[in-house]
Amino acid sequence: MKERGKVPICEMRHIRVAFGGVHAVDDVSIDVRAGEVMGLVGGNGAGKSTLIRTLSGAHRADSGEILVDGKPVSITNPRDAKALNIECIYQTLALADNVDAPANVFLGRELTTAFGTLDDGAMEDATRKVMGRLNPNFTRFTTPVKSLSGGQRQAVAIARAVHFNARIMIMDEPTAALGPAETAQVRDLIRQLKNEGLGIFLISHDIHDVFDLSDRIAVMYHGKLVDTVEREKVTPDEVLAMIILGKKSEEASREELAELKI
Amino acid sequence: MTNVAGTAPSSGKTEQPLGPRVGRALAAVRDGLAATEIDLRLFGMLVALAAILIGFHIQSGGDFIQPANMLTLAVQASGVAIMATGMVLIIVSRNIDLSVGSIVGFTAMSYALLQTDWLPALGLGVDSPFMWIVALALGLGLGAFIGGVQGFIIAFIGVPSFIVTLGGLLSLRGSVWLLSSGAAVSGLQSGFRQIGGAPGVGGTVGGEVTWAIAGLACLAIIGLIIYNRRQRVRFGFPLRPRWAEFLLGAVGVVAVVAVAAFINANFLPRGMATEYAIEHGITEPPGGLKVSAGLPWPIILVLGVTIVVTFLATRRRFGRYVYAYGGNPDAAELAGINTRWLIMRTYILMGLLCAIAAAIGAARLNGSTLEVGQSDELYVIAAAVVGGTSFAGGIGTIPGAVLGAFVMQSLAYGLSYNGVNSPTQNVVAGIVLIVAVGFDTYNRRRSGK
Numbered sequence: 001m002k003e004r005g006k007v008p009i010c011e012m013r014h015i016r017v018a019f020g021g022v023h024a025v026d027d028v029s030i031d032v033r034a035g036e037v038m039g040l041v042g043g044n045g046a047g048k049s050t051l052i053r054t055l056s057g058a059h060r061a062d063s064g065e066i067l068v069d070g071k072p073v074s075i076t077n078p079r080d081a082k083a084l085n086i087e088c089i090y091q092t093l094a095l096a097d098n099v100d101a102p103a104n105v106f107l108g109r110e111l112t113t114a115f116g117t118l119d120d121g122a123m124e125d126a127t128r129k130v131m132g133r134l135n136p137n138f139t140r141f142t143t144p145v146k147s148l149s150g151g152q153r154q155a156v157a158i159a160r161a162v163h164f165n166a167r168i169m170i171m172d173e174p175t176a177a178l179g180p181a182e183t184a185q186v187r188d189l190i191r192q193l194k195n196e197g198l199g200i201f202l203i204s205h206d207i208h209d210v211f212d213l214s215d216r217i218a219v220m221y222h223g224k225l226v227d228t229v230e231r232e233k234v235t236p237d238e239v240l241a242m243i244i245l246g247k248k249s250e251e252a253s254r255e256e257l258a259e260l261k262i
Numbered sequence: 263m264t265n266v267a268g269t270a271p272s273s274g275k276t277e278q279p280l281g282p283r284v285g286r287a288l289a290a291v292r293d294g295l296a297a298t299e300i301d302l303r304l305f306g307m308l309v310a311l312a313a314i315l316i317g318f319h320i321q322s323g324g325d326f327i328q329p330a331n332m333l334t335l336a337v338q339a340s341g342v343a344i345m346a347t348g349m350v351l352i353i354v355s356r357n358i359d360l361s362v363g364s365i366v367g368f369t370a371m372s373y374a375l376l377q378t379d380w381l382p383a384l385g386l387g388v389d390s391p392f393m394w395i396v397a398l399a400l401g402l403g404l405g406a407f408i409g410g411v412q413g414f415i416i417a418f419i420g421v422p423s424f425i426v427t428l429g430g431l432l433s434l435r436g437s438v439w440l441l442s443s444g445a446a447v448s449g450l451q452s453g454f455r456q457i458g459g460a461p462g463v464g465g466t467v468g469g470e471v472t473w474a475i476a477g478l479a480c481l482a483i484i485g486l487i488i489y490n491r492r493q494r495v496r497f498g499f500p501l502r503p504r505w506a507e508f509l510l511g512a513v514g515v516v517a518v519v520a521v522a523a524f525i526n527a528n529f530l531p532r533g534m535a536t537e538y539a540i541e542h543g544i545t546e547p548p549g550g551l552k553v554s555a556g557l558p559w560p561i562i563l564v565l566g567v568t569i570v571v572t573f574l575a576t577r578r579r580f581g582r583y584v585y586a587y588g589g590n591p592d593a594a595e596l597a598g599i600n601t602r603w604l605i606m607r608t609y610i611l612m613g614l615l616c617a618i619a620a621a622i623g624a625a626r627l628n629g630s631t632l633e634v635g636q637s638d639e640l641y642v643i644a645a646a647v648v649g650g651t652s653f654a655g656g657i658g659t660i661p662g663a664v665l666g667a668f669v670m671q672s673l674a675y676g677l678s679y680n681g682v683n684s685p686t687q688n689v690v691a692g693i694v695l696i697v698a699v700g701f702d703t704y705n706r707r708r709s710g711k
Contacts, residue, residue, distance in 0.1 A: 058596055079598035094596045098589035098656035099582070107586055108597035110579050117577040125497040144589075 007070060009034045009199040010055070010086070010168045015064035017050050024050040025061075026223040032168065032199035037190065039214030039231070040203045041243055046220040048203045049091065052170050055201070056088035057081035068168070082109070087161035088170040091203075093153055097146035101138075102127040104145055105160045130163045131155065134189065151182035158189065169193060172203045187213060207236050207243075221246030298506040303650055303702075307665045311672060318676035326679060329528035333558060337459045337626075339671035340560035341366070341619035342638065346645035346663035347571040348612035351581070353646055354588040355608055356655035357416065357423035361430030362642050365408050365616035366635025368434045370623050373401045374447040374630040377454060394454035402617045408434070409613020413606035431639065438632055448629030458625030459558025461530055465625075467562070469526045469554030475562070476522035483514040526554040560622045564664065567615065572660040574611075584608060588656035644691070645670055648698045652706075670694070 008031035017025040025047040032038040040048050053059040055066060057078040065072050068084050075081050081088070095104050102123040111119040111126070124141050131138045135155040140148060145156055154177065161169055171190070175183040190213050194200060204210050210217060211231060219226040219242040227248045229239070238249040241260060245252050295302060319326040345362050352359050376397035377388075386393050412430050416423045452463055459465040467475075487507055494501050502510075530538060535551040538544075544551065575581035583604050587594040595601050619638075624630050649666030651658030673694060677687045 056596070057598075077598065078596050082598055088596075090596065092592070094590070094593040096586035096589035096593045096656070099586055103582060103586065104593075107582075107593065108599050110582060112579070117573075118579065118582060121493040121497045121499070124499065 006033070008032060008067075009069060011067040011070075012051070012055060013065050013067070015051060015054055015066075016062045017047075017054060017059060018062055023223045025054070027064075028220065028223075028225045029064075030201075030218045030225065030228060032201055034167075034199050035194055035197045036215045037194055037200045037202050037213050039210035039217040040201055040220065041205075041207065041210055041217060041239065042220035042226075043243055045222070046243075047223040048220055049172055051220070052088070052172060052201060052203060055081065055086060055168075056090075056170055057086075058088075058090075079108075082164070085165060085167040086170070087164060087166035087168070089157050089161050089172060089174055091172040091176065093157040095145050095153060095156060098144050100142050101131070101145055101148075101156045101159075102141060104156050105130070105163055107160070109164065126163060127159065130159045134159055134162065135185065150177045151179065151185075154178060154182065154186070158186070162189075162193070166198060168199045168201075170201045170203075173205065174202070175204070175206070175209060207240055211236050211239075219243055294506075297503050298510050299502060300510075301659070304659070304662055304665065307649070307662065307669065311665060311669050314669065314672045314676065318672075318680060322680055326676065329524055331675075331679070333525065333528055333561070335671055335675045336564075336668070337558050337560045337622075338675060339667050340459075340564045341622050342641045342645055342671065343564045343664045343667035344567045344619045344622075345612070345615050345638065345642040346649065346667045347567055347660045348608070348615040349642050349646040350649070350651050350658040350660055350663045351571075351575060351584050351608045352423075352612055353643075353651045353653060354656060354658045355584050355605060356588055356591065357605065357608070358643070359412075359423065359427045359609065359612050360639050361408075361412060361427040361434060362612065362616050363635040363638035363640075364431045364434035364438070365405055365613055366620040366623060366638055367438045367630075367632070368408070368441070369401045369405045369617045369620040370627075370630040370634040371438045371441050371447065372404055373397055373454070373621060373624045374450060375441060376400060377450050378447055378629075388451075391453065394451035397451075398454065398457075398621060401621060402614060405613040405615075405617025405620065406610050407613065409609040409611070409616070410606065412613075413609025416609065417602040417605035435636075438634075442630075442632070444632065446629060446631040448627070450624065450628050454621075455625045455628055457559050457563075457621050458627075459560040459622070460626065461534060461555045461558075466555040466558045468556040470556075472522055472526055472554065472556035475557065476518050479518045480515045483518070484511055487511050525557055528555050529553055530555050563618060563622065567618065568660060568664050571611075571615075575660050580604070580607065585656055590656075641667075641670065644695050648695060650702060669698075 011029070011031040013029045015025055015028050016023065028047070028051055030038065030040070030051075040052065042048050050059060054061040054064075055075065057075045057080050060076055066075055067073065068086075073080075073084055075084070075086075078088075096107060099107075102120065105127045106123045111122045113119045127141060131141075135152065138152055138155055140152070145153055148156070154174070158174070174190075175186050178186065187209070190200060190202065202210065202213060214231050216228055216230055217234070217239055218228040219239060221243070224246075226242050226246055234249065241247075241252055241257060242249055244260060245256055247256075295305065315327055315332075345366075349359060349362070377394060381393055381397060382388055386396060408430070412423075412426050415421050415426050455463040456465045487510060491501060491507065493499075529535065530553045532550050535553045536546060538553050539546045539551045575584065583594060583599050583601075586597070587599070587601055587604060591601065594604075616635075620635065623634050627634065645667035646658065646663040647653075647666070648669055649659065649662035649664070651663060670691060673690055674687050677690060678684070682690075
């Protein structure tokens, strides 16, 4: 945490996304520094995933700009994001169920031989190496990922992001489908990646996850950014109040807080 | 790509009533097959095909399985087999192509008119020896273009493939009539007619070339086994046991040699053999000279297309993306794959394969009629599905679909050989289609795949 950079490695400024007449994301600005975990919290439909999908290239923002290393960049599709070393682990994992782990890890970025054919051997080898780091018990490299457990599938999705030397990592509910042991594993991994100097956006419903791992926390409410706070300067209850009321903690009235019984 | 063989541990239960001995023997066979990493599904289809052929052989009193019959059967299946390879990729990527029969009809009529009317009108004379090559190239381009237009509408405009290709089915079939004003066209160039595989017009390659192809196939089998082993050694992956490698190689080589010998036991017709004898200065023996006709061109085309499309499907990014898209379209999109261009390419390939099938059809007819290719879409889809392609997307193999085409054609040919009328053949074909897919669905559910 002490080595946190001063300059944001990635900034999103005044992002707007509308579906029909509804503003899913309305003028939101957030950033992340190298070696920092930026928690992004909010209720269902707060616009967290939509915001982050504009960064991963899955969605186009209607307006706003994205800066990487202080320079404006254009991200119109997932390839652009990957070229900028932005990797995303989606809540749905985005795995092709019918192909094996190496094929999923390298999907869209396959290793090929000199003849332009797929180098399945090299891809399996690389997948074995990265999996050895993430989940040493993983042995099923040639079965379709459909037949893997939830934790193993999660490991495949994470391996995809880790293998390609992400600088900016987006994790959308990375522990939602996991058991306690696997959740602990993912938490360790997030700390490890942070120490390696990645900038991480962590989206979670779980306020405790966010408090354990984040350096700063951004709260969204109905498409708008409520506030961005240093984790050390707030309590979980204050953040919870922001999530529910959609107001900065100092703006919330005593009555409103009392009603939440916190 | 995936090893189906390793995933049937639960089936031991169902075999208990047969007695522990049989169960153990079956388990040993299964483990043996698993060690060779043979695709059990494909293996099962080969067994089914053999059973069908042998069944008809017995029923016909022992004259069904002979070279001339088998080659005729294979040539009749060739068009559907070629198109089924493309249909697999279309269905795997969660689309459908109902227009293939009409594309065949349209390009077949174009081949015919190019050679009889259009190219001669452009000054490329009927006596030009290369005119048919120009016609062939234009027809192949036309097929790819038609596929590309449909693919563009499906992928980039977003009209469902069922609708687009249903429209293609209707309008292209109508266009055949418009092209020829309702008339049948005949009189193709002799070079073009060779594509149809009739020995009378030089459509077979002869015994020597057939043996040469068989030799290459044997080398390829051995080469692939060695390459595969080297790759595994390179990365320290588990190896197949040596006996399994040798068994696979030996079975492959023996099968290729046996098939080549069988094919070469089909001889040129008497008149052509006499011509051959005169040309080569051989005095004809009293029983007539026996000259092997060799492989017909349509079968060579089926082999070539199967190899090329299998290569595209399993060894190239294109195929990997088609399967990944079929498994999860969103994942493919989020992985940065240009999915629209991907889908459009599957239709371009399909159109090209239709044009190849049309060339065989037109060459066999020595022309084209309004009906060429009619209902082919149904046989092609049936072949792909019998071959294990799933409409849920993401599942299907090219060799499976080719085998599926041969299974369906064997049934039709065998039934008509044994004097069963054509409506009854359709009844059987329909039932077999449903039973085959039902069996497959049951198996997949049981093994949890």
